[in-house]
Amino acid sequence: MNPMKDETFDELREAIARNRADIDALQAGAEAASARADSYDERVTQQDARINDLAARFDLDREVIAQLRAEGLLHEEHAAHLEHALRGSRRIGAAIGIVMATGELDEAEAFRFLNKVSMDTNRKLSVIATEVVDKRDVSVLTGG
Template sequence: MTISRQTDAEVDERADLQLARTAELGDGDQSEREIIANLQDRLIQSEMAYAHLEGAIASSRRIGAAIGIVMAVSKVTEEAALGVLKTISQRQNRKLRLVADDIVLTGTF
């Protein structure tokens, strides 16, 4: 099974289409329309949460790889390597994950 990650624009477009379909129900039972709208909203929220978690996992892996690089190059413990990443992040006023991306890309820090 393949799960694709949707952009926010794709999720928004899908939500608009689903709301339009709900409106097409016309003069039907109001509770049916409310149920469908609520289910669609829950689906959209779940898709957004999934995309967020997917990004967080990718960032965590890159940070872990960067910690490993710092450990190997500097011969320090995991905690010390994380401290190095935090220090670089603070001194450069950059997000830790972006610092980690650079270290993984270049192998230097």
């Protein structure tokens, strides 16, 4: 055999092996990215379901307040406080969902995060939640 041909074949085999390793690494990276995207999509779906549940509970609570008010069992001032609390609760729930989706956190971790920001900045949790919901972004809280 020709030593030049053997050397060329060896170089080609090495190039093929390197290319195969690169292709395998790219494929593994693509599969990992796809898995992360699927995981994110699942979290978004769960988040949407939680928000819908919160909205349904909010509507039901509002109906109960209206019925109690109509029956005279609830004073106007107390009803106004309950309405305000319901709106704040809904905002906090929505903010938790946004933190969950952007920070890849579960519900309890997201609440702890918002609560910590509230304590660290000496602001009410409802104010923090309103910022997150209005901006639809948690970077307003972290300075990033």
